[in-house]
Amino acid sequence: MPEERQFPPRSNRRLGSPGPTRLDTVTTMQISTTASTSAVDDTRLSEILANPGFGTHFTDHMFTVEWTPDLGWHDARVTPYGPLTLDPATAVLHYAQETFEGMKAYRHGDGSIWMFRPEENAARMVRSSHRLALPVLEVPDFLAAVESLIRIDQRWVPDPEGEKSLYLRPFMFASEKFLGVRPSQHVTFMVIASPAGAYFKGGVKPITLWLTEEYTRAGRGGMGAAKTGGNYASSLVAQQEAIGQGCDQVVFLDAQEGRYVEELGGMNMYFVYADGSIVTPETGTILEGITRSAIIELAGKLGHDVTERRFSIDEWRDGVASGEIVEVFACGTAAVVTPVGSLKWDGGATPEVTEAGETTMRIRQALVDVQYGRAEDPFGWMHRVV
Ligand code: PLP
Numbered sequence: 001m002p003e004e005r006q007f008p009p010r011s012n013r014r015l016g017s018p019g020p021t022r023l024d025t026v027t028t029m030q031i032s033t034t035a036s037t038s039a040v041d042d043t044r045l046s047e048i049l050a051n052p053g054f055g056t057h058f059t060d061h062m063f064t065v066e067w068t069p070d071l072g073w074h075d076a077r078v079t080p081y082g083p084l085t086l087d088p089a090t091a092v093l094h095y096a097q098e099t100f101e102g103m104k105a106y107r108h109g110d111g112s113i114w115m116f117r118p119e120e121n122a123a124r125m126v127r128s129s130h131r132l133a134l135p136v137l138e139v140p141d142f143l144a145a146v147e148s149l150i151r152i153d154q155r156w157v158p159d160p161e162g163e164k165s166l167y168l169r170p171f172m173f174a175s176e177k178f179l180g181v182r183p184s185q186h187v188t189f190m191v192i193a194s195p196a197g198a199y200f201k202g203g204v205k206p207i208t209l210w211l212t213e214e215y216t217r218a219g220r221g222g223m224g225a226a227k228t229g230g231n232y233a234s235s236l237v238a239q240q241e242a243i244g245q246g247c248d249q250v251v252f253l254d255a256q257e258g259r260y261v262e263e264l265g266g267m268n269m270y271f272v273y274a275d276g277s278i279v280t281p282e283t284g285t286i287l288e289g290i291t292r293s294a295i296i297e298l299a300g301k302l303g304h305d306v307t308e309r310r311f312s313i314d315e316w317r318d319g320v321a322s323g324e325i326v327e328v329f330a331c332g333t334a335a336v337v338t339p340v341g342s343l344k345w346d347g348g349a350t351p352e353v354t355e356a357g358e359t360t361m362r363i364r365q366a367l368v369d370v371q372y373g374r375a376e377d378p379f380g381w382m383h384r385v386v
């Protein structure tokens, strides 16, 4: 039975410029649903949800919608989760024209299910798709897609204990079978979901960072602000180097001067000063993190003076050495708020910090309390799905 949702006139807009995104319209896309006949049984599901890890188990269904220039978005469907069959000439496999998002569904104490600022993920996908010459999936359509998957797979949203959640991965890719280098004339958008526990195995304890001085992530006019696979592909060798150095994540500096802190392989960064003020690197070549922007608001509400500005690696090293910088933390959907214990580079390291800082943990708690419905939502961030 197709779900009774109204979808908008099919968008065949390919962005010339990002333009306004429609945050308030209702979708009219018809989504057909084919329920899985081989859904995971309850016993296995409870085993998975007891210890979901990150990104290894997938729910019973997936969402798909396709785009062509003449039909716009069409054939929206929820189907049983399963492999794709792709022609070896499918464009994304060669030129990496793709974008993706990462967001979570949280179960509250009363059993209801909520998303955190989902329209921000939808709007960011519009911006990323603009950079990758992909078509626009309008915000209401993106939301309808994600919600349809959460609804059908709602038993996969873990109970809130242990800060578990259902991680959602919307993604869009060039699905035309063509080897010429031009924007694809066939595009596929999908959503898959995976129950998630802590991103770092050790739980909330300080992680160690490796400063790469050889590799950079993004340059001026590049695609550093877009959430696209290429950025992650280019980060892997540096991340591998970090692991080889006994660190958890890699820190990238700006490509031009090799002087300013950008972000980690999959997280944004924050620096807390002894006077309570907080600095986060400014955007432009980094991912405009939704957790990052929430923390700007939350930390402000907790009384911190928060500044977005260029932040040099020398300020970091000197600030920690002098005691001016008292805490460093990283943030992102997967990592939530994760304290940073120390920074290592070729020939040195900041002193090891073994305990999470007080401000870091206060901000972390304020954030997860909103996400899990344990605190008021003064910014209207939560969006109920079930
Ligand atoms: N930076 C990078 C490179 C990321 O992959 C992520 C995670 O999505 C972030 C920052 C944090 O973004 P968000 O808070 O929207 O998850």
Ligand code: COI
Binding pocket: 101, 102, 103, 265, 266, 267, 332, 333, 334, 335
């Ligand atoms: C996220 O936090 O959603 C990401 O995409 C980052 C990745 C490290 C899983």
